[in-house]
Amino acid sequence: MIQLKNYQEEAVTGLLKETYSALKLPGKRNRMVFKAPTGAGKTVTMAAYLNQLAAEMPDKLEFTKRKVAFIWFAPNQLHLQSYFSLKDYFKELRTIKPIQFEDITDGKLQPNEILFVNWQSVNSAKNIYVRENEQGKDLLKYIYTAMLDDTEIICILDEAHYHANGKKAKALLQQISAKIELDVSATPMFQSDYSYTIKRQEVVDAEMIKKNVVLNPLLDHLKQDGRSLNHVLLDEALKKHAELKQAYEKLGSKINPLLLIQLPSDKKSESALDKQLIDEVETYLTAKGITVQNNKLAVWLSNRKDNLDGLEEKECMTDVLIFKQAIALGWDCPRAAVLLIFREIQQESFGIQTVGRILRMPEQKHYTLPILNNGYVYTNLSKDIIKIVQEDIDYIVQNTAKRIEEYQEIHLDSAFINTRLTRNRLSSKFRKCMYEAAEEYFGLSRDLDVTNPESVEAYNTKRLQEKFIELDVNQIEIPIPKNVQLATEIGYTEVTEKETFAKTQSELDILFRQFCRDNVGGYAKADSAPVLELGLKMLFEEYLLLNEFQAIKIILFEQNKSKFIELIDIALNRHQVLLDQKAAQASKRVEHSVWDVPVERIYNEHYKLKEEAEQHALIPFYESNKSSTPEKEFVCFLEQNKAHVEWWYKNGDKNKEDFAVTYEDRNGVMRGFYVDFVIKTKSGKIALFDTKTLDSDPEFVNKHNALIKYIEEKTKADKTLIGGVIVPKGTRDNRTWKYCDNQIEKANDTIGWLSFEPSLI
Structure with a gap:
């Protein structure tokens, strides 16, 4: 299920x-x-x-x-x-x-x-x-x-x-x-x-769909080099497809991303424009070695169905699909990653529903390479006329920064702790908890001494009877008052007779489901009640050889109910201990990856372009609207010292593709520390700095010490690391930046700290 x-x-x-x-x-x-x-x-x-x-x-x-x-x-x-x-x-x-x-x-x-x-x-x-x-x-x-x-x-x-x-x-x-x-x-x-x-x-947080959709409309005409616009778009889309394929291979995945090419007409049959474009696109793709004959091209049109079998499979060898909008409804192909839309300039509005075919994550998880966590759209609509649907404005992005060409990989070890919450439901381990609770509370056993002539079911029957559990229950009856006389005094009712009616099996099933839903504690009823139902039924089958119909009657018998509720409570407590242990283990389980400045990074509208950042590892530089004053000032400081800095990179702060080291917070919980800046100096040293002011962060000491430990462990003959938490000192006109290259015990002074001077590194 x-x-x-x-x-x-x-x-x-x-x-x-x-x-x-x-x-x-x-x-x-x-x-x-x-x-x-x-x-x-x-x-x-x-x-x-x-x-x-x-x-x-x-x-x-x-x-x-x-x-x-x-x-x-x-x-x-x-x-x-x-x-x-x-x-x-x-x-x-x-x-x-x-x-x-x-x-x-x-x-x-x-x-x-x-x-x-x-x-x-x-x-x-x-x-x-x-x-x-x-x-x-x-x-x-x-x-x-x-x-x-x-x-x-x-x-x-x-x-x-x-x-x-x-x-x-x-x-x-x-x-x-x-x-x-x-x-x-x-x-x-x-x-x-x-x-x-x-x-x-x-x-997105559940990693079911991509983080962003990157819209690259009508690329720079200065780079057209005599090519038609259609060929420019095809070139860019194929280039992105190749980059994605290479990224999957780098992670050891066999997923083959799919490039979708959508024709401009929304009509069922192909228009003259469609037919002309199909010929142009197929001729172009043939020159690139992508044809129907070698199964790298699929076509899905009203009068053509080529290479559609198995198209949705993750490892399908087909690279490109030419289609019309009519196939979009209900078609699910998670490996689809790039969309090239040839469209008539009639519809300017652009929203998620337009690009829904490339939103799904093929393995329902995000990757350490950021390029794989975005969808990519190319269109012949001009950027200045496209209007993003308001509710999608923070999802469809047009701001892309690319890594500088002279970048040489530094291969830092990065950590990621998956903080997605454990689901609040009974797990497959609950039945074991139920059995242990029954053995503890009722004294039941499935493992009798071979010298004991008593059968398991006979032994367990005695244990239940000793707990005053009534096992001889043929039917469940409910008393219905009749001939009720209402006295004139408020609140006084005299019941002269009662008549009992036996519950049918279907009615008992309903009562049992309700009993289980009422007794799953704080767990989600939808998923947990069926687990509890099965656990109780299997308990009777395995310990007493009783079928589920007999079990339901025994559990629902009025004098037995309270004891089974107590049994369930014991089992739920045992199960919670298991979940707590699992959560503790999960918090310590760290995913490690080799990190470098990403090849490209996507920035949404919460970032603004900043021109004065020539040495940033990604060009252009987009600065977060939430950047702190120390972060902004440190960027200026780095640019002032660009003669001694090969590049610097402003790191992200939460994703798998961002650089992080692990630290234990004040409560002993393992967390990720996303260091603000990664810097490569002209001397070849790599600096890892996190900007703060003194005592500004309750985890200041823990984060700094974790970073120092990381630097000590990862520094090698061919890779020298320096860094730590760094704080500004002095006035803005006479600013120095102080850091400590050792472990610290407090975060309220900088006595003995070093000055970071790129010219001296």
Whole structure:
């Protein structure tokens, strides 16, 4: 079963909350919105949401209708992709039954069925699906019959902005009159008070999608050298593709990045411009050794389908795909990394939805080489006319700095500590914790002495009976008051008779699920309750040879309940100890990599171009809007001493591709220290400095000492390192920079510290 990311779990919880609120609203067609950026995994999130909704609805006594069925509308063939995805997801869970139109039985949608419908097949009144035909199949009749059977209908409008806004679409939705219409999209078509949004940064932080998309429109015409604009763009896109391929190889990965070339016309058939461009592009690519015949080129057009089999595979040998916008919907190719868009100058707005095909990370992780963590777009639209969609302005970036040509690699050892949170759910280790808790609390055993003639199940039965656990439970009964007399005095009720009713097995299953959901402590109920259910059932099977139906009755028997709740608490405590140990080990597990100034770095709008930085290792230099005063002054100092500095580099402060050393903070937790500046002097020495003012950072001493230790360990005959925390002294007109080349005990004076003077290094 697929494991959800943290943000996906939170989305499931949020959607359920909004759904229960919407179900309480009067009337029909209550609108909900689920907004999820491209690459967030909205289909698997929806599957988990539907699974939990179907499981919980029968227990929601506040609703008069506690059965629900779903209709999933999608354009083109996207409904089939979603159908097969959810069918695979639910093949073990079996809470939801994905079906297609021909699978409908008994003349109605059944509870917990989800019908997948191609929007184009039902958006016409003449279509056989929406009017009774010779087989008597009629979508609306199936829906209305389900409603008469007290089943709520929820319509899921997948990619609604593509299909659900037209007159026919609106008319059909009006006829259906579902209780809820849920718009699922990266760009929802309507707003609602009942909505949930997965933020793009959450998906980036989970390393599911790329950090940025770099937009390089209409490159410098002075470098055109007589070539056509189309050839310039093709050259640049192919060059980037080659750089990415080389970067993957450097990391030992066999991923082959894919270059996508999109034709300008959005029409289904190829226009004259399309055909002319296809010929030009194919001729150009042939000269580069990229052809359909050698499988390095794929073509996906209305009248051509070349080399499409296995195109999405990470190691596929195809380098380039020529396509049209029509394939974009639902097509998932995580190795796609570069997009060249030939487009007519009609649409100036540029947003993430335009480049969604190159957002996914091929291995759902970020890399130590920054070039692999970005998507790259080339277009023949002029930079001065492109308008970035406002909400995407910090994601689509146009500021790229490249490493100086004379740079020679320095190969520093860099550390990265993955700080992504452990998911708050019961793990696969919980069953072991449950068994240990049962052996401790009840005295059970699976490992009896061979000389003991008593069977394991007989031995364990005695242990439970000694704890006053009732094992002979044939049925669970619930008392229902009858003939109730209400006295006139407030608060006084006399119950003269009670009648008991036995619970059916299906009712017991519901009660048991609710019992487990109520007793998973602080863990996420969606993922953890099934783990607890299975753990309890397996406990009875392995220690007492009892099946799950007998186990459920014993656990839910009123006089037994409190003891099993106590057992669960012991198991949860044991499990938490395991998680704490794992977290402690994880905090000490450091990923090491060989670091150099990146070949290129992408800067968003939170950085501004600074012209006065000739010696920066990346050209041009972009300075952060959040740079401290000491950082800015140190940059000026380095530039004033450029005669003695080969290059300097302003480091990043959080990513795998940034240079860092490890240190232990005041609480003994291992953390990454991202040193502000890496400097190579003309003498060949490498300086590692972090700018601060005295006592400005509570970790001042710990960071400095960790850096000094690193310098001592890494300095070799062919690589001399110096550095430490460095602080400004004196006035701005008479500024000196002080650092200590030894360990320090306090951070409030610079007695005995050295002055950093590049001319003397």
